[in-house]
Amino acid sequence: MHCSSYNHDKNLGSSSVQDNVDFSLLSEVIQCYQGKKGSLITVLQKAQEIYGYLPLSVLKYIAKELKVKPAVVYGVATFYTQFRLTPVGKYLILLCQGTACHVNGADTIKTALYEELKIKEGQTTEDGLFTLDTAACLGCCSLAPVMMINGQAYGPLTPEKAINIIRGIYAAEKESTGEGEN
Amino acid sequence: MKVSVGLGSCGIAAGALEVWDAVQKVVNKDGANIEIAVTGCIGMCHLEPLLDVIENDGHVFTYGQVTGEKVTEILSSHLAGQGPIREYIVSSSEMSNDFLKQQVRVALRNCGRINPESLDDYQAQGGYKALEKAMKEMTPEEVISELKGSGLRGRGGAGFPTWFKWNATREAPSNEKYIVCNADEGDPGAFMDRSVLESDPHSVLEGMAIAGYVIGSNTGVIYCRAEYPLAIKRLEIAIKQAKEKGLLGNNILESDFCFDIYIKQGAGAFVCGEETALIASLEGERGMPRLKPPFPAQKGYWNHPTNINNVETLANIPWIISNGGQAFAAMGTEESKGTKVFALAGKIKHGGLVEVPMGKTLREVIFSIGGGIKNDRKFKAVQMGGPSGGCIPEELLDIPIEYQSIKDTGAIMGSGGMIVVDDTTCMVDMARFFLDFTQKESCGKCVQCRIGTKRMLEILERICQGDGREGDIELLEELAVEIKEGSLCGLGQSAPNPVLTTIRYFRSEYEAHIKDKKCPALQCKNLITYNIDAEKCKGCGLCAKKCPVQCIAGERREPHVIDQDKCIKCGTCYEACPTKFAAVKVD
Numbered sequence: 001m002h003c004s005s006y007n008h009d010k011n012l013g014s015s016s017v018q019d020n021v022d023f024s025l026l027s028e029v030i031q032c033y034q035g036k037k038g039s040l041i042t043v044l045q046k047a048q049e050i051y052g053y054l055p056l057s058v059l060k061y062i063a064k065e066l067k068v069k070p071a072v073v074y075g076v077a078t079f080y081t082q083f084r085l086t087p088v089g090k091y092l093i094l095l096c097q098g099t100a101c102h103v104n105g106a107d108t109i110k111t112a113l114y115e116e117l118k119i120k121e122g123q124t125t126e127d128g129l130f131t132l133d134t135a136a137c138l139g140c141c142s143l144a145p146v147m148m149i150n151g152q153a154y155g156p157l158t159p160e161k162a163i164n165i166i167r168g169i170y171a172a173e174k175e176s177t178g179e180g181e182n
Numbered sequence: 183m184k185v186s187v188g189l190g191s192c193g194i195a196a197g198a199l200e201v202w203d204a205v206q207k208v209v210n211k212d213g214a215n216i217e218i219a220v221t222g223c224i225g226m227c228h229l230e231p232l233l234d235v236i237e238n239d240g241h242v243f244t245y246g247q248v249t250g251e252k253v254t255e256i257l258s259s260h261l262a263g264q265g266p267i268r269e270y271i272v273s274s275s276e277m278s279n280d281f282l283k284q285q286v287r288v289a290l291r292n293c294g295r296i297n298p299e300s301l302d303d304y305q306a307q308g309g310y311k312a313l314e315k316a317m318k319e320m321t322p323e324e325v326i327s328e329l330k331g332s333g334l335r336g337r338g339g340a341g342f343p344t345w346f347k348w349n350a351t352r353e354a355p356s357n358e359k360y361i362v363c364n365a366d367e368g369d370p371g372a373f374m375d376r377s378v379l380e381s382d383p384h385s386v387l388e389g390m391a392i393a394g395y396v397i398g399s400n401t402g403v404i405y406c407r408a409e410y411p412l413a414i415k416r417l418e419i420a421i422k423q424a425k426e427k428g429l430l431g432n433n434i435l436e437s438d439f440c441f442d443i444y445i446k447q448g449a450g451a452f453v454c455g456e457e458t459a460l461i462a463s464l465e466g467e468r469g470m471p472r473l474k475p476p477f478p479a480q481k482g483y484w485n486h487p488t489n490i491n492n493v494e495t496l497a498n499i500p501w502i503i504s505n506g507g508q509a510f511a512a513m514g515t516e517e518s519k520g521t522k523v524f525a526l527a528g529k530i531k532h533g534g535l536v537e538v539p540m541g542k543t544l545r546e547v548i549f550s551i552g553g554g555i556k557n558d559r560k561f562k563a564v565q566m567g568g569p570s571g572g573c574i575p576e577e578l579l580d581i582p583i584e585y586q587s588i589k590d591t592g593a594i595m596g597s598g599g600m601i602v603v604d605d606t607t608c609m610v611d612m613a614r615f616f617l618d619f620t621q622k623e624s625c626g627k628c629v630q631c632r633i634g635t636k637r638m639l640e641i642l643e644r645i646c647q648g649d650g651r652e653g654d655i656e657l658l659e660e661l662a663v664e665i666k667e668g669s670l671c672g673l674g675q676s677a678p679n680p681v682l683t684t685i686r687y688f689r690s691e692y693e694a695h696i697k698d699k700k701c702p703a704l705q706c707k708n709l710i711t712y713n714i715d716a717e718k719c720k721g722c723g724l725c726a727k728k729c730p731v732q733c734i735a736g737e738r739r740e741p742h743v744i745d746q747d748k749c750i751k752c753g754t755c756y757e758a759c760p761t762k763f764a765a766v767k768v769d
Contacts, residue, residue: 081449137373
């Protein structure tokens with residue numbers, strides 16, 4: 001199967017139960033694209049921009065409004081890696097899996113991040129702070145190995161550097177929320 | 183004096199925005215008479231962030247690995263009339279460096295030289311003159327014959343003659359035709375299309391407009407990956423500018439030719455680089471390929487004739503029209519004409535984008551332009567063509583870069599990704615890496631591709647884990663044939679290439695994994711262990727301090743020990759141990 005499907009399938013049930021989604025945020029997008037053929041991917045991209053991810057109820061809503069079968073919407077949403085069906089943490093870590101990063105040790109970075117964050121690929125930390133994901137190639141090959149956190153690229157990494165970056169964000173976050181210790 | 187900062191994605195990742203801020207600070211503070219400009223990527227990624235100082239007399243000085251502090255130093259020296267700071271210069275108009283001077287830049291002609299957000303800059307370089315020439319002085323047939331004479335072949339991977347596609351779409355009967363730019367650069371390790379779109383978007387738009395005029399289409403669509411936000415932003419700006427000046431939109435150059443371009447964002451699927459899958463995705467569906475024929479030139483986007491060209495191909499078009507097909511064909515070899523852009527990355531000293539005439543040897547590109555292998559290690563192979571390509575060993579480094587000669591090695595020219603690897607890279611793991619990619623990216627339509635790549639991956643995984651069995655190599659070869667024969671599109675047909683080429687050139691590494699349970703490159707984690715030699719360890723504690731998982735213990739000045747259960751085999755301790763002790767052993 002295509003890779004986008006294995007990331008989120010397991011949590012589908014839970015996400016659909018709790019979504020309290022405000023569909024009115026989508027009305028402008030729907031109005032703009034209703035009746036325009038071939039715009040499903042664009043609508044899903046806009047919806048993800050609004051909600052941060054694609055709750056199941058939103059997929060159903062889009063199906064109804066665009067008059068396409070829910071199965072078609074779900075099929076498209078799970079085909080492409082860009083779409084996520086579960087919420088993401090405040091910081092989205094994209095670890096580059098490009099060839100240049102691979103030969104320069106991307107795997108050791110991944111293992112170190114697994115250890116540090118206690119999560120695996122596609123998962124979010126319990127405090128909702130970090131989501132760890134991978135990207136096929138971020139195109140910054142001369143900085144390999146690279147990771148991107150909320151759009152900012154970091155490289156060249158070592159396991160040690162990667163962990164320090166995460167700890168830095170974590171510390172800043174704790175300070176700003178005033179939660180000195182747990 | 184003019185100062186320009188390279189603000190491409192990789193420049194920004196290396197810290198170019200800080201450089202930009204520092205330049206602005208100097209200008210604001212001293213009220214210095216400096217014109218500042220943004221530029222794209224010149225291709226010297228290994229020297230980013232880059233800053234150009236253009237003196238009033240026209241001399242250009244390029245500074246590399248610039249920091250905020252260096253900016254102040256550099257600019258004050260120039261402003262005070264003390265000339266450039268030689269030690270920071272990486273290239274200049276009088277003396278360009280080895281990386282740049284061996285290149286011939288056609289597709290990249292403006293990259294890193296003009297402001298990608300300025301139409302004036304593009305026009306000052308002769309931009310949109312080719313469109314004017316095609317529309318006012320040439321018939322569509324003449325344009326096609328010029329392209330035929332140029333010998334230009336598609337730069338996206340398949341290498342199909344461009345004139346043939348244009349002609350077929352032109353001759354297909356329909357009132358509605360489309361020009362599609364394939365900017366879904368999915369090959370991991372290839373970034374030339376991103377660079378062209380970010381650094382010179384108008385050249386792609388002009389190429390598309392010429393295609394529209396020749397083929398008889400009024401609509402162009404750019405299918406660009408969503409992972410390239412800066413490219414999308416700069417394309418949007420360029421489209422708007424071109425429309426305002428009457429170079430796109432209705433009645434272009436006051437003629438009755440109308441041509442509009444819009445952007446569709448891809449959503450992350452490698453298979454969408456395949457033409458028919460791309461069309462399915464443009465239509466808002468799952469990007470799954472279909473059987474050809476009918477070819478897109480007959481039945482493409484919404485079943486109308488559609489011409490699909492890659493970014494680099496389109497960027498070449500205006501140059502060919504302006505300079506003539508013969509000028510392009512004069513470069514390169516009999517079979518492969520013109521120039522080609524390569525993305526040099528991996529274990530190379532000078533990584534970046536290089537454009538050279540076809541026919542140069544791999545050795546010239548990797549060693550003379552790329553500067554050789556990082557840390558002066560031993561060259562092992564160059565991977566060309568991404569997941570559809572293969573690994574070329576050292577004994578073939580002197581072959582010329584041509585479509586056919588590369589194909590004969592078992593690799594492909596592809597979009598021009600060149601990943602160089604040294605003796606620390608395991609070739610079985612390299613094959614596993616690519617199969618992992620293609621297996622995930624297989625759309626699932628063809629059984630051989632969907633299941634076959636998974637079975638191949640499982641075999642490669644077990645070999646890397648030390649569980650390889652006698653006969654695995656033969657089984658891989660057998661599966662490879664089945665997958666190639668049973669797949670509809672290029673993804674499946676070429677997916678086994680990385681495995682086949684590594685077996686062909688590095689069979690002994692496979693055998694070492696399977697028979698001796700050893701990884702000669704010391705990369706496969708299950709086949710190696712890190713140990714500390716108690717005799718040599720002085721207990722300095724550096725390794726324990728640097729270990730990311732804290733699995734090294736020991737008293738100060740006493741030999742340390744690695745907890746093998748916790749060790750993630752990252753090699754940090756090996757690097758950390760001072761060379762005078764060399765106590766950490768790997769085998």
